[in-house]
Amino acid sequence: MPDIPSDFDPESPEEREIAGQAATDRGDFLSLMGHAYRGELGRMTSWRTRIDRTTNWGVVVTASLLTWAFSTDTRPHYVLLVGVVMLSVFLVIEVRRYRIYDIWRSRVRLFEENVFANALDPEGVEQSQWRELLSDDLREPTIKTPTHEALSRRLRRVYFPLFTVLVGAWVVRLSVFADGIGTVEAAAIGSIPGGFVIPAVAIYYTGLTLITFWPMRRRAKGAVESADSTEEWK
Template sequence: MTDSSPEFDPESREEREVAGEAADDRSDFLSLMGHAYRGELGRTTSWRTRIDRTTNWAVVMTASLLTWAFSSDSRPHYILLVGVVMVTVFLGIEARRYRVYDIWRSRVRVMEENVFANALDSEGVEQTNWRELLSEDFREPKIKTPILEAISRRLQRIYFPLISVLLLAWVIRLTVFSNSGASVVQTAAVGAIAGEAVLAGLGAFYLGVLIVTFWPSRRRAKGELHSETDSDQWK
């Protein structure tokens, strides 16, 4: 017996554009949005876990270094400066992860604001062209959060307190727990690096951290969208 069913032709326009039919059918479209929302929410959760893991590493390392540095008077003070370097490395890793995380979070927020929120209370959508913008982002995903903003937000959340605690502990280690009788500048020396250079370098570093942390700027995280008349879409 011959099979009279037509063969599937993936090159035909009807098959290629099969998903486009959902745009004209409300029930199909809402069902598709539910699946898309669950997928993007899963990605968001996965990258949120990665961010939390980096934060945990930084906190555990800071606590371990503080415990070790003050466990004996013979501990070198520069071990706390090594901790500052390591925390800064973790900050860079986490800022990169935060920028990728915001790609998926921005999509989730678009769906929540324009589909689910409007279904619960139909006062109107937040972005009039949200379907067009979401479609473009699915086709060409883009990082929406500038690197400086990502670093600033992670500093505000966790890394500025960690760096401050390590530097404060280093100052206490040089002063209160120093038994050498030398001045603070002399005690701050690290190997062949003079104390003046160490203090100046740390001062400049901390000033830079303060500026990046608290400098006011327009927040672009969350993939904030705007109306079609706004030329600042998804920068």
């Protein structure tokens, strides 16, 4: 370990404010920004991996249940509804992970827009107060993506197609393997009548559809959207 100077006093005001000197030195400041960017990029990548892991669980569960449910005509139909419940649990976990992931992604985009983009083509920064924004967020990290937006985004990108496949397979399972009884009677689960199960599934799926496609302004920083979309730092 390097020797610490004998006159080094970590409690002195000069040593406490030593990092602030980088703000007045261009070389030190740009070097600090490079290290900070790599750190935030590493955090973002780590949380991106966690999101992908949950998505993989959902895909594997869906594929496994579909294969098992249609392997023979004696398989119970409600196994597919169990898959819907499991997907819902994965979705809740992924929404939480996505909101935390967006903390680091928003910082990475702030670096890219105001430091690296301007270094490559100096036309001016995107946010004139980007240093203050970044400083405030480092001191008090905040979740910037609302829960409903994160839920809608993950449904649209991944989970709504999986829910659609499971619900569609459930309908086919009831229709094709009804064994001579009506679809409503076939939808019964134990003592729960089919007249209750079918409306409950329909209401749940309708709610998912509304959440997925209800128009709203995107607030997530750095998300890939269409060319006419607008984003802002929140």
